[in-house]
Each structure stands twice: as C-alpha cells, then as structure tokens.
Amino acid sequence: MLCFANDLLLFCKVDAGSASMSKETLELFSDLSRLTENPAKSQIIFSVAAASATESILQLFGFHEGHLPLKYLGLPLVVSWLSMADCHPLLSKVDQQIANLIWATATPPRFGDDGDGRRPHTEGRRCDAVAFLLYLGGVAGPDLIWATATPSSPSAGSGGGGGDEVSAIVVDLGSHTCKAGYAGEDAPKAVFPSVVGSIDQMEIDDADNSDKNSGSAPESKSKGKRKLYVGSQDLGFRRDHMEVLSPTKDGIVVDWDMVENIWDHALRKCLLVDPKEHPMLLAEPCSNTQQQREKTAEIMFEKYQVPALFLAKNAVLTSFASGRATSLVVDCGGGSTTVAPVHDGYVLQKAVATSPIGGEFLTDCLLRSLEHKGISIKPRYAFKRKEIRPGEFQIVDLDFPNTTESYKLYCQRVIVGDIKECVCRAPDTPYDETSYSNIPMTPYELPDGQTIEIGADRFKIPDVLFNPSLVQTIPGMESFVETASSARGLPQMVIESINKCDVDIRRELFSSILLAGGTASMQQLKERLEKDLLEESPQAARVKVLASGNATERRFSVWIGGSILASLGSFQQMWFSKSDDSYGVADLENSMHALVE
Known part of the structure; x- marks a missing residue:
C-alpha cells in the first residue's frame, strides 16, 4: 500500500511560477491519485500568499474565484497496492521531479539544512526511504511527505535531515484539559485534565513523625517540597492531603513547576516521545504576556531542548481550523469565555473581550x-x-x-x-x-x-x-x-468586540463568527447566539454563526488548527530555533507574524 505525497504546492513559495511547475508534476502522477476538494487547506495556503499571487495561481489552474480543489493541493493519500514492478517507474518519476523541481522551489524547515538556509544539492542521491517503504508494501503516514520529497538524510534527532521526517508535536494547554498529539492528525492523542494533584511533603512528614517525638526536623522537610500528580488516572486515585490546583489563572501561568509536569506527562508518558527530536507548536491564550512567552521559550529550549518552537494564539488556530484567515472567534472554554477578532492571521488585541463565565x-x-x-x-x-x-x-x-x-x-x-x-x-x-x-x-x-x-x-x-x-x-x-x-453576555461581547475593530472589516467579522471550545458543544447554543445577534446587531450586518457539526471538532478546534498549521509545507520556514541567536520576545514575535506577511 502506498501513501504518496504530491503535496508540492504546499512546499513551494506560493507564487505563480512555482505553482506552474507543481502543476506539471502533479499531472505526472494523476493516474495514481483519487483526490477531493479541501477548502480549509486552500484557505490557509492563500493566507500566506500575496493577493496578486493568489489570483495568478487560481487562473493558472482554471479557477477565477473561490478556492483550489485538493486535486492541486495533493494531501498524502492511501492509493492502492503496488507490485514490485510498478515501483521502479514511480521511483524514476520521483527522482526526476526532485532533481528538476523540489530544490528549485521548496522552502523547507530551517533546522537540518546546510547552515545557510539552502538545501544541499541532489546530484547522485536517491530516495532510499521511498524505495524502502514501497518495497515493504508498508503504510506510511505524514512522515512520507518529506521522505518522498527529500533525498535520504539523517533524522532530526541526529542533528540533520528534513523537518517532517520526525513529526511536529502540537500541545494546547487549556484551562480545563490539555491536548497533545502529532501535527497532521485529525485529533489529539492525549487528552487529560489540566489541573494537578499536589501533596505537601512537609505536612505528610509531620504526620508520619508525630509519634516519634524527634527534636529536629529531617532534611527532606524543606519548605515548599511537594509531590505532584498529573493525568486522569493519578487524579482519579484518592490520596490523603492531596489538593487539586490549577497552574493557570485567567489564562496566565502562575505555577511553572506544575506546567512542566503537565508537559512531561503529555510528551513522555502519553506520546512517549523525546522532545529533543520533535519541533513543538504550542497554543497560547490571546492574553499571554511577553514575559510568559519568553519563559515558555526558555523552558522549551533549555529543559526540553526542542529543535524548533512556534507559539500561536488560540484564536488564530481556531480560525485556521475552519479554513479562515479572518473571523471572529467565540471560544467558550472551561475557565472563561473569550471573543477575539482575527484579521489576516493576526489577533486584534484591542478588541478582545473576555468573561469569567465558562x-x-x-x-x-x-x-x-x-x-x-x-x-x-x-x-x-x-x-x-x-x-x-x-x-x-x-x-x-x-x-x-x-x-x-x-x-x-x-x-x-x-x-x-x-x-x-x-x-x-x-x-x-x-x-x-x-x-x-x-x-x-x-x-x-x-x-x-x-x-x-x-x-x-x-x-x-x-x-x-x-x-x-x-x-x-x-x-x-x-x-x-x-x-x-460585571460580566457581559455572549451577544454583547460579540458586538462590543466587532465595534472596536476597523469599520472596513466589521461586515466580514459579522458573517464569520466561529463558535469553539468545549462549552460550545452545548445543544442549541449556536442557534441561540445567532438569534440574539440578529436582534441586536445593525440591520446592515449579515450575521452568520459558524460551528462544526462535530462536537469533537468544536472542543479541539485550537489543537486541530495547530495540527493543520504545523503540517503545511509553506509553514516550515517559520519555526523558531535556539540557533537563531536568542529567543527574546521580539524575535519570537517576529517569527510568529512572518507567516502572514
């Protein structure tokens, strides 16, 4: 069975010239593909392209409006069984196209290149990874995207190689649950409570030693020493003196020790991965401060030694999950409700509205x-x-x-x-x-x-x-x-947020209200919000509340947006690595915003 990635447009510069070369390549493999439409991925592709380039690409493929069909985006698909005899012609096609196309147009991940941002030459190399997978008749997942487009090279964990030979990890630490999994997948692999069980060891030691009547305290009774328990299983087991605490307050981290324990549980116990071998995309609340962002980068690079990092706002990821670069995101989470306008991939901070009611x-x-x-x-x-x-x-x-x-x-x-x-x-x-x-x-x-x-x-x-x-x-x-x-109702928050935005984009925001979060799965919530907004919004506004029909997608919309974003070829140049001299706030901010410029 073959998972063949003809995802060439996503790996190119998103300009008309590169798209034309990609089209020729896709046509070579059209006999192996059964492809359908994917508006969501198309929208995200065009969110990183200039308007003129978008129009040129659409015209090139014969579309003058709307979005590209997946036929020209080419997600990796399981196609059919191949005999050994069929492998040789296919490998020849792949080799030829790599030599003629990929290195001329691709903008692959920063980590694992020759050090100057350019990929190595391909003369004399062969796609051994592809040959191996085909001959075994094995099933390959997202890893094969880069295996088919990249000559054999060391893995990311050994200090070189292409970005997706080892999948990126996406983590969304919400106020109610933590979600973690691999980029490119439909849902997170690990979902567990974002609260932590904490037992003060000093208190327990006092109880254990009460009958000993000792004159001096043991060294282990240092002030502040505690034992933490993370995950549904550990929290489900009752323990004496165990407090259940949250590491965040109003979306801001107040206990980094707890957060590190949550990350440890997600990465090492649930996903069973070594963080050193995986780029990391972390979702962050719209209210996250510069100090919090800098601390996050410090822990990821210094403690976990991740090869690359990207921080993305929750609202932006929710918007991307629905295939939109501009929308008004209504995130009804566990700890609070946030209304955030997103325009061209940016959160308009001045117009963000929050409520403690979640x-x-x-x-x-x-x-x-x-x-x-x-x-x-x-x-x-x-x-x-x-x-x-x-x-x-x-x-x-x-x-x-x-x-x-x-x-x-x-x-x-x-x-x-x-x-x-x-x-x-x-x-x-x-x-x-x-x-x-x-x-x-x-x-x-x-x-x-x-x-x-x-x-x-x-x-x-x-x-x-x-x-x-x-x-x-x-x-x-x-x-x-x-x-x-002192809190406002959902309709008032929506209207207040839109009114704080530029007049030019208000109409678009009214027609692109995205309902997301665990609480958003409640029955009739979408219909009630739309009804109230129609009554309270300006007559000229065309109110449209959008929500996935799947409750799981609403609940995991932030994580799903991160999964889509981190798997895009055009995104791979945006990873921020420790080798970029420093991980100061300004540099990290520039890295996050460069994608939509």
Whole structure:
C-alpha cells in the first residue's frame, strides 16, 4: 500500500511560477491519485500568499474565484497496492521531479539544512526511504511527505535531515484539559485534565513523625517540597492531603513547576516521545504576556531542548481550523469565555473581550442548585457497591477524613459536568422562571445508582452565558454575584468586540463568527447566539454563526488548527530555533507574524 505525497504546492513559495511547475508534476502522477476538494487547506495556503499571487495561481489552474480543489493541493493519500514492478517507474518519476523541481522551489524547515538556509544539492542521491517503504508494501503516514520529497538524510534527532521526517508535536494547554498529539492528525492523542494533584511533603512528614517525638526536623522537610500528580488516572486515585490546583489563572501561568509536569506527562508518558527530536507548536491564550512567552521559550529550549518552537494564539488556530484567515472567534472554554477578532492571521488585541463565565462556572452553578434541592453528589471514592444478593447491590458509604475539599470538589465537578453535557441546552429565548416552571423533567442516574430529575435548571444554567445576572437567583452562588454582574453576555461581547475593530472589516467579522471550545458543544447554543445577534446587531450586518457539526471538532478546534498549521509545507520556514541567536520576545514575535506577511 502506498501513501504518496504530491503535496508540492504546499512546499513551494506560493507564487505563480512555482505553482506552474507543481502543476506539471502533479499531472505526472494523476493516474495514481483519487483526490477531493479541501477548502480549509486552500484557505490557509492563500493566507500566506500575496493577493496578486493568489489570483495568478487560481487562473493558472482554471479557477477565477473561490478556492483550489485538493486535486492541486495533493494531501498524502492511501492509493492502492503496488507490485514490485510498478515501483521502479514511480521511483524514476520521483527522482526526476526532485532533481528538476523540489530544490528549485521548496522552502523547507530551517533546522537540518546546510547552515545557510539552502538545501544541499541532489546530484547522485536517491530516495532510499521511498524505495524502502514501497518495497515493504508498508503504510506510511505524514512522515512520507518529506521522505518522498527529500533525498535520504539523517533524522532530526541526529542533528540533520528534513523537518517532517520526525513529526511536529502540537500541545494546547487549556484551562480545563490539555491536548497533545502529532501535527497532521485529525485529533489529539492525549487528552487529560489540566489541573494537578499536589501533596505537601512537609505536612505528610509531620504526620508520619508525630509519634516519634524527634527534636529536629529531617532534611527532606524543606519548605515548599511537594509531590505532584498529573493525568486522569493519578487524579482519579484518592490520596490523603492531596489538593487539586490549577497552574493557570485567567489564562496566565502562575505555577511553572506544575506546567512542566503537565508537559512531561503529555510528551513522555502519553506520546512517549523525546522532545529533543520533535519541533513543538504550542497554543497560547490571546492574553499571554511577553514575559510568559519568553519563559515558555526558555523552558522549551533549555529543559526540553526542542529543535524548533512556534507559539500561536488560540484564536488564530481556531480560525485556521475552519479554513479562515479572518473571523471572529467565540471560544467558550472551561475557565472563561473569550471573543477575539482575527484579521489576516493576526489577533486584534484591542478588541478582545473576555468573561469569567465558562464551562466550569456553569458546572458550579448546577452543583450548587442540585445541593440546594437536597441532592447529594457523592464522589466515586466516597462509596462502594456491595452485592447483597445476585444482581442486587447496596451502596456503602466510605469515610476518608483526610480528603481535601479541593479534591472532593474536583470529583463532584467531573460528575456534574457529565450531567450538564447530557441534559442541559441553551433556551431558545431568554430564560423566564414563569415560562419554564412546568418544563418536563429529565432523569439522570448518578454513579451511586441514585436517579435524579432535572427540570428548569437544564435551561436556566446555560442561559447564564447570555444573561450573567441570573447567577443571583441560583442558591449557593452568592459569592459570585459581584463577578457575574460585571460580566457581559455572549451577544454583547460579540458586538462590543466587532465595534472596536476597523469599520472596513466589521461586515466580514459579522458573517464569520466561529463558535469553539468545549462549552460550545452545548445543544442549541449556536442557534441561540445567532438569534440574539440578529436582534441586536445593525440591520446592515449579515450575521452568520459558524460551528462544526462535530462536537469533537468544536472542543479541539485550537489543537486541530495547530495540527493543520504545523503540517503545511509553506509553514516550515517559520519555526523558531535556539540557533537563531536568542529567543527574546521580539524575535519570537517576529517569527510568529512572518507567516502572514
């Protein structure tokens, strides 16, 4: 089976001359390709091209508007079984085209070249990697993109070679979950909570030594020493004195030790990779500061010794995931909601709007409301099922006095978060106590076997996103009333953000509102937001709220955008490496923005 990469346009300079040569090459292999349209990748390609070049390329391929079909973009595709006899003519074609085309037009990754930004000469070389894969009849993934377009060379981990011989890693550390995986794939390989379990070793040592009555403290009891636990499995196991803490606050890292432990878990335990061998694309919040960016680069280059790094704003990656360089991104995350306009690949910082009301806030609202109704949410560690007769079980409560409140709350949030996802939906109209008083109840079975029924709350809680003042009507949320009263609803945030942008791009932003984030998967949220915006926006505005029909794609939109971006051939020159003299903020900023200039 052959995965053949005729992704030549993406590896060239995105100009009409290079595109013409790429077209000739693609036609040589047209008998081996079964290709379909891919508007998303086409949009991203044109986001890095000048307007004149875009028009020339479209005309060259016979298109005067719209986007190029995948026929001329050429993603790697599994095509068919090849006999050994068929391999020789194909290899001859590949060799010929490499000599005639690739080195004349490609702009490959910076790391692994001859040191002056140019690729080595190809005379006398052969694509041994391609021959090996074909003769084995093996299945190759994204790695073959560069194997087919690059003569044999050492891997990135050995100090040389092409960029995609070892795939880039994409990591999105969100407020609720951390997502990590390989560039070019459809979804992250690792998804786990972005909170960390922490046990103060000094406190435990005090408890262990309380009966020893020793006069001096042992050396291991140094102030601040702690043990951290990362990942769903470690957090799912209850431990005495374990606090559950977040390494970020309002999107900004407040504990770098925790962040490093999360990165370690993602890279070494989940993906099982050596960071030294993989370029790293990290998603960052729109509010990230220069100091945070510089610290990130320092850790990546000094501790993990990554060969190359790129930092990209969450909103830009979400926009790229939908195939757009300009859009208004509404990211309903776990810790907050952010509305950010993206224009030609840039986040317009002055127009970014944020709200502390996110998915976790809604989960807490539902938890407090259920507790007020007398419904006890028992964490999974707090009971066990005892079989009293075949097929019949009894719930036995367990008592662990040294369990922290933060761990109990974490376990309760896991359960209530599932309730929210299963039964809650945004109301079609603003929530009114009278209108929803007789709403039918929806049952839900808790882990302890208790069946509860939820009525108006399944509409009231989601409506907090649109009307934050509803928080004052939810029992147990009194301490958050002041925070919620200063927050704005989603429609107001969208309109406020667009009004802060240039008049010339407002129309385009109104028609390209992208809904993303885990909370965006809630039923009817897209329809309700579009309805409210149509009522509150200017009459001349053509409001269009866009959201993937796949809940997984909405949840992972930032990561997917990074996966697309890091796998583009035209992006490979944008990696920022430690060998670029320094990793100061200004240099890193220039590297990130050069892609769309």
